[in-house]
Amino acid sequence: MSGVIVTNPPKADAKDVEALAGFGVATVSEAMGRTGLLGPELRPIQQGTRVAGTAVTVLSWPGDNLMIHAAVEQCGEGDILVVTTTSPSTDGMFGELFATALQRRGVRGLITDAGIRDTQELREMGFPAWSRAVSAQGTVKATGGSVNVPIAIDGRVIRPGDVILADDDGVVVVPRESARRTAEASEARENKEALARAAFIEGQLGLDRYGLRETLVRLGVTYRTYDEYVRDGAES
Known part of the structure; x- marks a missing residue:
């Protein structure tokens, strides 16, 4: 599997992201016409936390976290890392060491429809994460993939720079072009x-x-x- 790492993709305006951060996932989804949810299987490892940020997307081979390493370099202040795999996987692709590197760069959290591990350490360090599975099973670093390309979770497309909002109810994606309009509709x-x-x-x-x-x-x-x-x- 070959791939591509896209640098400097367009992003939603930071003011619009912060405006959306004031609303819950359910409110934002309803404001968009009951759309944007990434499915009920993505669950938080913590409780009482809400995050909003711009997506840095990762497409990885199952059981291989090479492209997460590559994605760290593309992450910055206010981003949320969003990871999926080319076929279903529950392996623990992400843990405390990744979170340490991302936290240093100002990343606000992780969303993945694969597995994570080190959940106690992630809670202790205050790094929020939502995943499909929790698994101690490790991974390799052997197969190419892509960073900052459109990906899909539960049939919902996430593009780099789209707004991700996550809380105890789940995760929703807001297209970057409609972030301001969605914030206004959520307030109403x-x-x-x-x-x-x-x-x-x-x-x-x-x-x-x-x-x-x-x-x-x-x-x-x-x-x-x-x-x-x-x-x-x-x-x-």
């Missing part, structure tokens, strides 16, 4: 949710706030007292 959604939250605190029901009683009628859902329900033989 949060403002709308704040109004709904206040209404629910006061006792309003979602059925009434969202007009869902009419939806139930349209779908043929009816209300029955328990006696009526039993009389009609529903519990027999």
Whole structure:
């Protein structure tokens, strides 16, 4: 497998990245029309951490972390390393030594749909990571791959310089061209949710706030007292 290392790809504006960092993954995905999620199998090794940054992408051979070594050189302040493999792999391709090198360069975290290890050390050093697997199985450094090319995780394309946002709920990618628009849409959604939250605190029901009683009628859902329900033989 040959490959390419692309240098200095375009990136989302840092101000837009920081604006997106103020919102949760679920909010951002909803603001984009319920898109951008990298799938439920990517899980954090820590809890209570949210990161946002620009993607440095890696395409590696399974069980081989050579291209992660190559990618470190391409990483800088505010980046998030995003790693996938040419076929499914759960090997522990990333650990504490990689995190040490990346942290020194200002990288904010790791996303991989392969495996990681040294998870206790990563938590202790405060380096956030999301992965498909945790595995002590090591790797080799023998096969070429690519850095800063478009990759795909769970069918979702990630390009270098796109915005990656990750928290306890998962990971979402925001195309770099739409980062500002998505931040604005996320803010509008949060403002709308704040109004709904206040209404629910006061006792309003979602059925009434969202007009869902009419939806139930349209779908043929009816209300029955328990006696009526039993009389009609529903519990027999």
